[in-house]
Amino acid sequence: MPVNLTAVKCPSCGRPITDHQTDRVFLCDCGVIHTRDDDGTREVPYEVAALPKTDLPSASVIYVPFWRMDSEVTIDYERTEGGFFHRLFGKDWKGGSILIFVPAVEWDPGTYKQWSTTLTSKPPNYQRAPDFGEFQRMPVSVEEGEAAQLADFLILTFEAEKPGVLQEISYEVRVLRSILLYLPFDRSQGGFRPLF
Amino acid sequence: MDTTNGISLNLSCTSCGGAVDTVEGQRVVTCRYCQTLLYIDGDRGVYTALFRNNLDNQRAKASLDQWFDKGFKARDLSKKAKVTEVYPIYLPFWRLMARAAGWVCGYREEHYTDKNGHSHTRRIPLEKMVFRDFEWSEIACDPGDIGVTRLPSNRGQVVSHDEGDIPTFEATTSPDDAKLKGIDSIRKMAVSSASVPHITFEKVHVLPRFLTLTFYPIWMCRYTYQGRTYFATLDGISGSSLSGRAPGDPLYQSLALVGGATAGGLILGLSITGLTAGIDIEIPAIGAIAGLIIFGLSFLFFRHGSEITEGDIDRPYNKSIRGLIEDATGLEV
Numbered sequence: 001m002p003v004n005l006t007a008v009k010c011p012s013c014g015r016p017i018t019d020h021q022t023d024r025v026f027l028c029d030c031g032v033i034h035t036r037d038d039d040g041t042r043e044v045p046y047e048v049a050a051l052p053k054t055d056l057p058s059a060s061v062i063y064v065p066f067w068r069m070d071s072e073v074t075i076d077y078e079r080t081e082g083g084f085f086h087r088l089f090g091k092d093w094k095g096g097s098i099l100i101f102v103p104a105v106e107w108d109p110g111t112y113k114q115w116s117t118t119l120t121s122k123p124p125n126y127q128r129a130p131d132f133g134e135f136q137r138m139p140v141s142v143e144e145g146e147a148a149q150l151a152d153f154l155i156l157t158f159e160a161e162k163p164g165v166l167q168e169i170s171y172e173v174r175v176l177r178s179i180l181l182y183l184p185f186d187r188s189q190g191g192f193r194p195l196f
Numbered sequence: 197m198d199t200t201n202g203i204s205l206n207l208s209c210t211s212c213g214g215a216v217d218t219v220e221g222q223r224v225v226t227c228r229y230c231q232t233l234l235y236i237d238g239d240r241g242v243y244t245a246l247f248r249n250n251l252d253n254q255r256a257k258a259s260l261d262q263w264f265d266k267g268f269k270a271r272d273l274s275k276k277a278k279v280t281e282v283y284p285i286y287l288p289f290w291r292l293m294a295r296a297a298g299w300v301c302g303y304r305e306e307h308y309t310d311k312n313g314h315s316h317t318r319r320i321p322l323e324k325m326v327f328r329d330f331e332w333s334e335i336a337c338d339p340g341d342i343g344v345t346r347l348p349s350n351r352g353q354v355v356s357h358d359e360g361d362i363p364t365f366e367a368t369t370s371p372d373d374a375k376l377k378g379i380d381s382i383r384k385m386a387v388s389s390a391s392v393p394h395i396t397f398e399k400v401h402v403l404p405r406f407l408t409l410t411f412y413p414i415w416m417c418r419y420t421y422q423g424r425t426y427f428a429t430l431d432g433i434s435g436s437s438l439s440g441r442a443p444g445d446p447l448y449q450s451l452a453l454v455g456g457a458t459a460g461g462l463i464l465g466l467s468i469t470g471l472t473a474g475i476d477i478e479i480p481a482i483g484a485i486a487g488l489i490i491f492g493l494s495f496l497f498f499r500h501g502s503e504i505t506e507g508d509i510d511r512p513y514n515k516s517i518r519g520l521i522e523d524a525t526g527l528e529v
Contacts, residue, residue, distance in 0.1 A: 007210050008224070008233040016211075017233045023224075026233070036235060081303075081321035109295070109327045142403075149401040153297040156399060157325065165321035166301045168397045 010034065011041050023139035025180070031131060033180065035143075044144075046180035049126035049196050051135070060188035061195065063137040065104040066119065067147035070177040073098055073155055076170040083164020095171070099123050100151040104140045104180060111192075116154050124183060124196050137182055148175045209234060242371045242407050247352030249284055249362060249413035249432045256282050256415045259435045263428055269442040269504050273421060280425075281418040284432055286364040286411040288336035289347040290371075292378030293329060296386035298400030300324050304393045324390035326400060332378040332385070336367035336409060342429050343439030343507030347410060352433045367409055375407050414438065429507070439507020449501040456494020463487035 008017040010028035017026045025035045025044055033044045047068075051061060075095040101119035103112055142150070152173045160166045184195040207216045214229035218236065225234050251259070257279060264274040303319040310316060333347035379402045386400045413432025418425060421443050428440030467483030 004237040005207050005210050005216065005225075005234045006237055008235050018231055038237065109329075113327060146403050149403060150297060152399075153299075153327075153401055156299050160299050160301070160323050160325065166299070166323045166397070167303070167321060168301070 008036070011043060023141075024143055025140045027137075044180055045178075046182065048129040048132055048182045049124065049184060050129035051133075051184045051195055054186075054195065056186055056188065056195075058134045059136075060186055061135045061184055062187050063132055063135055063182040064185050064192065065138060065140050066115075066181045066183060067102045067104050067142070067144065067151075068179050068181040069100045069102065069147065069151050069175045071098055071100050071151060071155075072096070072174045072176060074172045074174075075159070076172075077168070078159065078166070078170075079168040080162070080164035080166050083162060098155075100154055100173075100175075101181070102142070102147045102150045102154065104142045104147065105138050106141045113157070115192075116150070117157070120154060120158075124194075126183070126196050132182070135184070140180065144178050147178065148173075151175060207236075242409050244409045244411070245354045246286065246411040247413060247433060248355045249286075250352075251284070251413070251415055251430065251432050251435055253282055255435060256284075256417065256430055259415075259430050259437065260417045260419075260428060263430075263437045263440065264442070266437075267442075267504060267506075268444060268448045268501065270421065270445045271447070273442060277419045277421045277426075279417065279419045282415065284362050284413055284415050286362055287339070287344065287414050288365055288367040289333050289410045289412055290336045290367075290369070290374035290378065291331065291333040291347055291350065291408045291410055292375060292382065293331050293405040294379065294382050295327075295329050295403045295405065296382055296400050297327050297403065298325075298386065298398070300326065300387055300390035300392045300395060300400070301397040302392040302395040319394075322392050324392055326386045326390050329405070330382045330385050332381045333410075334374070334377065334381075336369050336374065337365045338368065339508075341509065342414075342416070342427070343505070343509035344414060344429055345508040347412060348431050348438055349433065350410070352412070362413065364411060371407060371409075375404060378407070379404060437506065439509055440505070441509065442504045442506075444501040444504050446502075449498045452494045452501065453498035456490055456497075460487040460489075460491030460494065463490065 008026055009015060010017060010026075010030060010032055011034050012032040013028060013030045015028060015030065017028055025033050027033050033046050034041055035044050036042070046065075048063065054061070073095040099120070100116075101123070102116050107115070155171065155173050156169070159169060159171070185192040186195050187193075207218055208214065209216050209227040209230060209232060211232040212227060212230040214227055216225055216227055216234065218225045223236055225236065226232070227234060260279065260282070261274055264277060270276075301321075301323045303321045306318050306320055308316055308318070335345050339345055382402050383400050386402070387395070387398050390398075415430040415432055417428045417430065417440075419428075420426070424443070426441045426443065428442070429438045430436070431438050463483050464487030467480040467487060470483065471477065471480040
């Protein structure tokens with residue numbers, strides 16, 4: 001198959017994209033984000049969390065993308081050694097609807113797990129902003145398909161980290177809908193401090 | 197990933213016609229003339245890198261001389277070996293970086309003896325998370341018998357083209373096959389890294405980051421010793437030896453057999469003596485097994501030590517061990 005160059009244009013308004021950031025998604029001035037691969041072009045639904053009032057300079061604030069996946073989890077069977085009292089008296093989750101958050105950026109495994117676990121356990125409350133304003137955004141480097149695999153890993157992690165030692169499990173994670181959620185962070189002191 | 201020195205593709209901007217700087221494997225590029233963002237459709241190829249060759253003929257021969265004096269090779273090898281050929285080649289290697297994310301659950305067994313002297317086994321349940329990056333590499337052509345199957349290192353200086361007339365072997369395996377094999381290998385590496393002896397459940401996702409084709413400089417050296425031809429390969433970046441065949445030394449073989457038989461026999465004898473003297477069975481058993489292993493290894497070295505091999509070359513005693521296992525179990529190893 002020969003190699004061809006195609007100008008990246010917004011599928012909604014048709015304007016050429018001029019964003020120079022190396023990203024897996026393309027943001028148009030009209031507000032549409034789309035992605036493309038050899039199978040074609042598709043719009044990516046997204047939300048931008050509004051930044052609360054802050055004195056931070058704009059260069060300190062960065063929007064970090066997360067895949068927010070509306071999912072259905074089914075746990076058919078689970079066998080654990082130990083954890084008897086937790087299973088007897090604790091509220092053991094047997095599956096159901098859940099919002100799973102997976103960072104869409106290349107972070108080290110520790111940071112990655114920390115944020116996906118934190119946000120999935122306690123989903124963020126935020127107001128929606130119409131756009132990114134003057135603030136930068138981190139490029140997306142994890143595609144939707146990969147995010148679904150990481151969501152599966154995250155649910156397995158929740159089950160494995162319950163009291164007791166997991167020995168066997170039969171479960172399924174079905175991702176019903178995915179959107180990109182951009183959350184604001186302060187990066188002025190090294191690391192990422194949430195601003196939501 | 198630094199692709200500034202990768203192998204470039206010659207393409208033109210669809211808006212202004214200007215030459216576009218791209219490297220194989222890139223997906224998106226910006227035209228430096230009109231700033232148009234361009235998507236690369238079709239077979240983008242894979243990121244390709246060529247490592248600079250750091251050795252010359254003289255340095256290669258010097259490294260070969262040093263290699264002659266190492267290990268259990270013939271003691272007069274450096275004096276009597278006649279070097280017949282020394283030349284560099286570029287060999288292609290697939291390299292895949294991927295992140296593995298998953299869990300491995302199971303148990304390990306612990307043996308203990310109670311106060312009445314009865315042996316028991318208990319299971320210690322285990323659950324191990326694997327969440328880190330892995331790297332896999334494999335030669336991308338038929339390596340023949342040169343004993344180099346994995347990328348020696350990835351610390352070379354990447355150049356955009358070969359600066360001399362060094363023969364380059366083409367990749368004969370496809371990127372798709374390499375990626376599938378790499379993903380499978382990394383999954384196995386990830387499960388193995390969890391160190392769970394008895395697995396009851398495992399689920400590991402492998403998320404590929406990038407696949408590269410790296411051309412690595414290798415120096416081929418051929419030499420003769422007492423009428424027989426041998427070879428060695430050298431790392432064209434560091435100069436260290438990678439693989440090779442060399443003649444053994446009859447003195448070392450004899451010493452190995454005598455020394456191994458003496459040591460193994462002594463340990464075995466002491467173990468049997470200890471058993472008859474009433475010492476707990478574990479210690480004499482361990483001693484007996486150790487004695488037999490020492491004798492077995494020294495015998496194998498005596499039997500096959502007339503040729504010393506290094507690198508990923510199938511060793512004669514590997515065949516012996518495989519043969520023994522296959523004969524005993526009837527399974528193909």
